[in-house]
Structures are given as structure tokens and as C-alpha cells.
Amino acid sequence: xxxxxxxxxxxxxxxxxxxxxxxxxxxxxxxxxxxxxxxxxxxxxxxxxxxxxxxxxxxxxxxxxxxxxxxxxxxx
Numbered sequence: 001x002x003x004x005x006x007x008x009x010x011x012x013x014x015x016x017x018x019x020x021x022x023x024x025x026x027x028x029x030x031x032x033x034x035x036x037x038x039x040x041x042x043x044x045x046x047x048x049x050x051x052x053x054x055x056x057x058x059x060x061x062x063x064x065x066x067x068x069x070x071x072x073x074x075x076x
Contacts, residue, residue: 021060
């Protein structure tokens, strides 16, 4: 549902098809609304479930590293 509602939140090059790895896209963390959404969503899960531990895996290589939010001087 997240991608259906916010396809523009993914990292992608403007002149190419979006890169998919393991059927996954990468969220653009330079966008404040993405950071806010993730912080809120993850916080709710942690509080609701009373988590003690989170294991975070890197599930795909990050390609097409580019943000439409940043100008060329701020890009990697």
C-alpha cells in the first residue's frame, strides 16, 4: 500500500525505469515526509509491541542513488 500511495517516495533516476531488487524499492530518506512516516510507523510498532530488540537487515543493494529533493551539489 505504501508504494501504491507514494510511488514518488522511492529513489530513482528521472530518465530511467525504477530499479527493483528482490521485488523491493528503496525509500528516499532525503524527503522529510518519508522520514516522518517511517519514524511514526516504527515508533507505533515499538510502543504497541513493547519491543526490546530490532534486527535490521540489508535486503538489497542500493542502486540509482539519486534524490529529486537535492540539487546536484548535494548528490553523492
